[in-house]
Amino acid sequence: MPAWTDRALLCLLLAAPAGLFLGCSEGTGAEDVGIVCDPGEGQMCTCASGLGSVAWCRIDGTGFLPCECEAGDEGFGGETAGDGDGDGDGDTGDGDGDGDTGDGDGETGDGDTGDGDADTGDGDGDGDPILDQACYPGPNDDYSVCFPIVVPAPLPAGYDYPAPYQGNPNYRAPVRYLDLDAIDQSAQVAANFTLDEFAQSWKGRYAVLQPHAVAYVQDLRDVVGPISVNSGYRPPAYNAMVGGAGSSRHIYGDGFDLDPIEVPLATLEAACSNNAGFLVEYESHVHCDWRNVDVDVGFFGLPNGDAPNELPLLAASLEQDPHTGHWSAPASGFDEGEPVRRWTAFAADDRVLTQARGRTFEAPPETAYVEVLVGARMRLVGEPLSRRE
Structure with a gap:
């Protein structure tokens, strides 16, 4: 059973123009013997390429995993991680094992977090899984x-x-x-x-x-x-x-x-x-x-830098057949089928004349304008062709 119960299990790495910010979950017993960090806690670090990244606390809380970098882009400690200078004295260093994630001579030896025989990292910053x-x-x-x-x-x-x-x-x-x-x-x-x-x-x-x-x-x-x-x-x-x-x-x-x-x-x-x-x-x-x-x-995994936050587009149009007078609302971008169309016909004084649900709609002769709600996402309004002439 994991040591945490809060829904915010992970720290989130957020890219911003001013730099990298880490929002972490609350502590879960770091004062316990052998526990040096909170599971899901992150420390800022820097990859060899110069890109900022994060090193995550191991699930058992005994130390931090290597800096998460692209394959071949070895990571080393940053602002709050160890200096990773090869002597093993940094939390995420790639040195001789004196640090928490070294090559087997340190606190965690060559077992779960040691020299590469385990599933959760070999201490060399080569992009091992951050969670298992x-x-x-x-x-x-x-x-x-x-x-x-x-x-x-x-x-x-x-x-x-x-x-x-x-x-x-x-x-x-x-x-x-x-x-x-x-x-x-x-x-x-x-x-x-x-x-x-x-x-x-x-x-x-x-x-x-x-x-x-x-x-x-x-x-x-x-x-x-x-x-x-x-x-x-x-x-x-x-x-x-x-x-x-x-x-x-x-x-x-x-x-x-x-x-x-x-x-x-x-x-x-x-x-x-x-x-x-x-x-x-x-x-x-x-x-x-x-x-x-x-x-x-x-x-x-972690996102790669800044990115626009635009979502797939939903589109619909409101049309009236000039021969039958029936209305329709063709739609695109709805990925699991036909969206529901909810129709309302209004009089000139904004009274509701009639309402219906369906792919097409026949409005009363006295209709001043028609409104349709498509998939509960898009609301379209139009006048009958007879009123546009």
Whole structure:
């Protein structure tokens, strides 16, 4: 069981024009014997290329992992890490083992964090994994349900990720995955959800499921009652096969198609929007994702510098057929199907004449203007052709 219970399991490395800033979780017992840092704590460091990066505290709290740098770009201590000058006296140095992550002569020897025989680093700053597990709320909301996250070698076909959408770091490809064949897929990852409700091995052996997204879905369930997860994680090839957009949040492990069991769809929609989610209303389900929440660095690694924060675009237009008079609202960018169109016809004095839901709409003759809400995301307004003449 991990030593922490707070949802903020990791420090976040944020790139800003003024420099690098680290926001860390609260302490979790660094005063204990042998514990020198808090799991998830980060220290600033510098790669040989001169780029700033971060060294993360080991899961057992016994020291810091090497500075996370690109392959071949050896890291050394920065402002708050050790000096990494080869004599082993820095926390993340690459020296002779006198430091916490040296080559085997120091406190942690040549075992878990020693000379390269272990899974969590060899002390040489060559980009070893910063985390080796993902922990979920579990039945008691204490983040005690943990699974290994691995770097598949090689990654099988079907996992070719697109380039980050307009450079947005929340759309970068994963670097580590859950191996569904190696873990209990029936495990309870939240009070009311099991792992296999979010990810299924028949879609692909490897999966990404972000812990904060699971927590958000459980929050929705706490508000609206039972929820059915129609679709969770999709490997890119499977996502393409079912018609998902190339940058669908389903391939990033924080987007889900949901159905409420006991309440109207609108209740679940409101709960999604009120719970930091990005809502899209489809004809058969609600899609809720957390694209605006920083992705989990265990699965995705650290972002590469500054990047624009633009999201995939949704588009729609409002049209009236000149022959039939029927209205339609063609849409694009909705990645899981046809969005719901909710129509309202207004009189000249702004009275509501009629309302309807459907792909097309026939307005009463006295209609002064029509409004349509597309997928609960876009609101369009237009006048009938007869009033434009």
